[in-house]
Amino acid sequence: MTETALDWQRLHDLRPADFEAAGNRWHAVSSRAGADALRVGQAMSAQLRETQRGDAATAALRRLRRLHRNLDYVRTECGLVRTTLNGLAADLAEPQRQLRLALDEAAELGFTVHPDGSITYPASTVHTLLGPQDTPAGQAAPRAALPLDLPHSSLDSSLRPLNPHADRAQALADRIARAVRAAAEVDARYTRTLNGLRAAKGLDITAATLRDVRRDTADVRHAASAYLAADVPFDATPAERKAWWDALTDEQRQEFLRIAPDLVGNLDGIPAAARDQANRAYLPTLIEELAGRHDDASQTKLEALRLLQARLNQPGGLPMYLLGIGDEGNGRAIVAYGNPDTSRNVAAYVPGLGTALDADFVEDTMVRAEDTAIGARDVDPSSAAIIWLGYDAPQSADVMSTGDAERGAPAYSRFISGLVATNEKSDPHVTAIGHSYGSLTVGTAARQTNGIPGVDDVVLLGSPGVGVDRAEDLGVGREHVFVGAAENDPVTRLPTKEEFALAGPAAFIYGDVYDRGDDDIYFGKDPASAAFGAHRFKVDPGPAPVLEMGGFDAHSQYFTPSLDSESASNIARVVGGRPGKITLEDRR
């Protein structure tokens, strides 16, 4: 070992708290720069109001802008240094702990640990069948390799018994060596990260500078990932997560939101504003990742995310909250129109057949939630509506099964629990909306023992069946179940699986299987039927699939006022808390 390499004594003497203390200073500088940047921003905006400035003033203004960017740069990078130091301190703690445990054991056994990591053990007496035998003292040399890579201690070829201390000493020497090696690995990893955090020279902030900052953020996120993720309550309930988030200091929250937004952005139970901030911060990272992959699925999601980003940045319209974003499966996106935490009425809509994170999702599916929010706010201004794509919906009618709904239902329930946990009203009015296959997802969640905790009303639109035969099995009481089914919506008339198998998909729409006159459909009782017993509200019949070449159009217009104002109004009435005002339709 060289003079300056890490050895066990140096590891033993390390005080990780020294790194944290230095980190606090970096944080103070970062924080101060952030506050100063705000002040410069305010100073600049006053100047911008003036129209006639002249050259000197224009030049001064340019320098103010540069100063503003510099302060932002300080705030971000010094914050990264602080997180790096905290991560380093945290990651060194475990090897140090392992070392101390080993040293304590050695001391208890009366072994001597030498500076080079070897361990001497005393002589011992072994009781054998031939009587007590003396075994001499010895020394175990450290081996840093992992246990499985090491040969078993070789048997002494002579018949003399081994000193029982030998194996224990060897094990301890190995543990000490491994602890040192682990600490050295941590040190090397963080040294690499620190090397990237040097300030650029001068006062310029260029596009290259900003790229460096993004790369540094990703680096630190990666290097300090164990530290950052350590306290995040992934396995807790939404209510517990809310309590955890509330108990964090503002700077702890900022650390997550700036450096590891992906850890908290999708956590049900984190307040909407924080999730929104986290996911908006994470969105460019996700876009960049997808841009680097060239398969079709990634490109589709990439297109969707770019469109989504543009929409989020568009001024005007209802306030949007990005509550979730991800590229797993067919993609994940949860978008609220209106603030779900401050609204008295909150609806969460589960889309169905054919939905995935693609351009259509942003340009069409999301708009349905927006329309619902606008309509509901006419009924009660304190309303918000959410599109929840938190599962993989089936992509075609041919391959529909209950599996996707069964996988999506628990996630949806957890999401609703999160809404309830973070909503600031004492008793928010929550509506679950399931459209198409999404109604089966909602139904699957709702038919569980306690229903979907927190949901007051259920709206089922264009449903192929919800997995139960009666409205009262959905956990809210049949008075609180509302169904919209357009006469010409083929999805609401899908035959049962048996009939489907006989007739085939094309035949059922275009052939005489279409109108069968019974109320059993693909996933159970038709929710629009008298037997199911829900409220059925009026919707436009929609264009006939064959005669008017409407195809599946009647399936897709429930939310859209310009295409089906009756349906959109009725949905709004339920969501906005005025179900008594819906216009009723005879059940089938």
Next chain:
Amino acid sequence: MGQQAVHHHSGSPSVPLLQHSRGPWTSASATAAELHTSTANGRNTLRPAHDPLTAWVGLTAPAALLTVLTSWEERLAAIRDECDHLSGALRQVAVHLGEVDTATGTSLKAVPVPTSAGTATR
């Protein structure tokens, strides 16, 4: 806007801090002067916090950290100095645009006094 009190910041009589009736350029100049101080102070607190780390042998991170520290001390020094220069430049603009009377340091906007030349402020 009533009275203007003129307080000269001790140690830098060339940069009066006006308590009332400041125009935006004068105000920005004062802000830059304050940032000059706060940046200097923040910068000075960094190195002492790293003293315990210099005793650490065997790790490479402390040395890397000290290099990072040096680089940021330089950057913060550059920002500190820029704040100082910018404060002066902004004050020049304030004068140039007629926000401030160089002789008295009072805000011209606050005391509209018609003069024989017809200008509204003095």
